[in-house]
Amino acid sequence: MRLREAGEIAFLGALRQALAGGGPSVRVGPGDDAAVVDCPPGRSLVVSCDAAVEGRHFRRAWFSEPEIGARAVRSALSDLAAMGACPAAALLTLIVSPDEEVALAQALVEGAGAAAAELGAPLVGGETVGSAGPLTLDVLVAGFVRSGRELRRSGAQPQDVVAVSGTLGDSAAGLAALTAGLTGPEAEAVVRRYKVPEPRLALGALLTDCEGVHAAIDVSDGLLQDAGHVAEQSGVAIELFAEALPLSPAARVVARELGLDPLAWALSGGEDFELLITVSGPEYGRVQHRARRDCGIELLAIGQVSDGQGVSVRRLDGTSGQLPSTPGWDHFRCG
Amino acid sequence: MRLREAGEIAFLGALRQALAGGGPSVRVGPGDDAAVVDCPPGRSLVVSCDAAVEGRHFRRAWFSEPEIGARAVRSALSDLAAMGACPAAALLTLIVSPDEEVALAQALVEGAGAAAAELGAPLVGGETVGSAGPLTLDVLVAGFVRSGRELRRSGAQPQDVVAVSGTLGDSAAGLAALTAGLTGPEAEAVVRRYKVPEPRLALGALLTDCEGVHAAIDVSDGLLQDAGHVAEQSGVAIELFAEALPLSPAARVVARELGLDPLAWALSGGEDFELLITVSGPEYGRVQHRARRDCGIELLAIGQVSDGQGVSVRRLDGTSGQLPSTPGWDHFRCG
Numbered sequence: 118m119r120l121r122e123a124g125e126i127a128f129l130g131a132l133r134q135a136l137a138g139g140g141p142s143v144r145v146g147p148g149d150d151a152a153v154v155d156c157p158p159g160r161s162l163v164v165s166c167d168a169a170v171e172g173r174h175f176r177r178a179w180f181s182e183p184e185i186g187a188r189a190v191r192s193a194l195s196d197l198a199a200m201g202a203c204p205a206a207a208l209l210t211l212i213v214s215p216d217e218e219v220a221l222a223q224a225l226v227e228g229a230g231a232a233a234a235e236l237g238a239p240l241v242g243g244e245t246v247g248s249a250g251p252l253t254l255d256v257l258v259a260g261f262v263r264s265g266r267e268l269r270r271s272g273a274q275p276q277d278v279v280a281v282s283g284t285l286g287d288s289a290a291g292l293a294a295l296t297a298g299l300t301g302p303e304a305e306a307v308v309r310r311y312k313v314p315e316p317r318l319a320l321g322a323l324l325t326d327c328e329g330v331h332a333a334i335d336v337s338d339g340l341l342q343d344a345g346h347v348a349e350q351s352g353v354a355i356e357l358f359a360e361a362l363p364l365s366p367a368a369r370v371v372a373r374e375l376g377l378d379p380l381a382w383a384l385s386g387g388e389d390f391e392l393l394i395t396v397s398g399p400e401y402g403r404v405q406h407r408a409r410r411d412c413g414i415e416l417l418a419i420g421q422v423s424d425g426q427g428v429s430v431r432r433l434d435g436t437s438g439q440l441p442s443t444p445g446w447d448h449f450r451c452g
Numbered sequence: 453m454r455l456r457e458a459g460e461i462a463f464l465g466a467l468r469q470a471l472a473g474g475g476p477s478v479r480v481g482p483g484d485d486a487a488v489v490d491c492p493p494g495r496s497l498v499v500s501c502d503a504a505v506e507g508r509h510f511r512r513a514w515f516s517e518p519e520i521g522a523r524a525v526r527s528a529l530s531d532l533a534a535m536g537a538c539p540a541a542a543l544l545t546l547i548v549s550p551d552e553e554v555a556l557a558q559a560l561v562e563g564a565g566a567a568a569a570e571l572g573a574p575l576v577g578g579e580t581v582g583s584a585g586p587l588t589l590d591v592l593v594a595g596f597v598r599s600g601r602e603l604r605r606s607g608a609q610p611q612d613v614v615a616v617s618g619t620l621g622d623s624a625a626g627l628a629a630l631t632a633g634l635t636g637p638e639a640e641a642v643v644r645r646y647k648v649p650e651p652r653l654a655l656g657a658l659l660t661d662c663e664g665v666h667a668a669i670d671v672s673d674g675l676l677q678d679a680g681h682v683a684e685q686s687g688v689a690i691e692l693f694a695e696a697l698p699l700s701p702a703a704r705v706v707a708r709e710l711g712l713d714p715l716a717w718a719l720s721g722g723e724d725f726e727l728l729i730t731v732s733g734p735e736y737g738r739v740q741h742r743a744r745r746d747c748g749i750e751l752l753a754i755g756q757v758s759d760g761q762g763v764s765v766r767r768l769d770g771t772s773g774q775l776p777s778t779p780g781w782d783h784f785r786c787g
Contacts, residue, residue: 153497162540168590244501248508
């Protein structure tokens, strides 16, 4: 049955059944005028929203419907990770043609709901709107952070170490592998990183408890662009070391198969959703140790903060070889 | 300049300047990965989202760009009013064609930001996405309510008085007046109700402090449909009295000019954003008095709750005349 025939009320009723309705802190879940969530004491509210548009952020050919919903939620939650917030709730606005099947919308919401529940942000409500435009999911996430300990983009200080979690460029490698139709274990590994991003929530929360962490951002637009946000908002310069950027073995293999330079993916690919942080030098080792011990996440030093402005990339091998250069993600220019 | 040429970063920079950035409770405003807002003690978080799509919820011919932004925010805040929450912050997701002018997007955001600031929910962030579809604004609102005192749809009890604030049907009358090109003071009055909805935030907050208020909803889909939500979620029947429904003098005049029955607007028009509540009989007079004294708002008794299910409308004059019947707003079926 199509949405046009089922009507919104029937659809919402079905959705309500599909949603878990939250955990112990959810006082009012889906179905009322708004959702109500308990605030833990000593915490501040953290809110963000993130939209995924068909053709720009996903293609139906590459994703099942639950995967589309889940990816939208996972991407949105990365913003909470970048602030060091613990997720508390999510809302989903689904903008969908009335000519679509009810089953499609239900599968989208079920995928979103499952991912949200898994990551601690129960889907407590949302909105469905019929529209002739492309299928669009706008995800709102709310969480809480210890008041005054939120991670900011604006606190980087000269002499800070610039570090990043995990590996960079895998998501772009996955997109390239999908586009080229590559198969094999390495292609599957990076495709999975593209399709199922992992917001670094535990790491973000841990960092709010570490001394010396001065700035943080999630790598969503691409390393160069996101480092640029930190540099600009902190009033500092950031130098990145090309050879230090963490590339996964899978991304290297996929790049070789495609005859491409994986460094371009690491610098500009975006949607890795790793955390980029700046940490005071004397504290960096301790932070790195705690990330490994408490979250099982490797932090790697990839650059340094200094007086000045802008982002530059240095080749440590002393060559002045041309860096692969592409702009980061721009919602108006690219796609 | 078009958005495609300006790029997202330039656009976001301009937006940041346009936004007030919040009040004293906003720790982190626009420009970081997420916004951070202080939580008042003893309060629960209330969150909701509401989308406005060009061609379905507004037409550019009838609204200036700031009015479109303001209306989206005002409509969204009505959900907080219906829960009795005080607004704290708003986020705007703007889904807009890259071929639109930067000035259009800025005017939308400025209108949204001004309305949000006026109503106590500073615009603390958002998201812009290029899309070929219709211009769409998705507004997320967050507020706080005294824990355990939130107004629910589900608490109506048999013998409760059903009451509504203000007048009903004006928004539909305004839409009809715009469509027909009516002029004159009455048409202007209802057009204003359509274009500049007034979320009943002060009344909602007051009701959380009143004994005997068992259920509340905002009249957004139309009285019949919204009363139906309360009846269904409370497991009760609601009877409405046709002659008791509050029609404004302006709506009556416009209806007469158009040869229409204003009762249809009151029953099914929607988007009045008045509050529909059920109150225990013995407390009703006190609640009505406080609404008048503290908020300057008239509550009118329009029906009664009883055992059973569904919503019915009785003509008090004893006739069994046919009621004007139209369905309430349905995001998939109508528009």
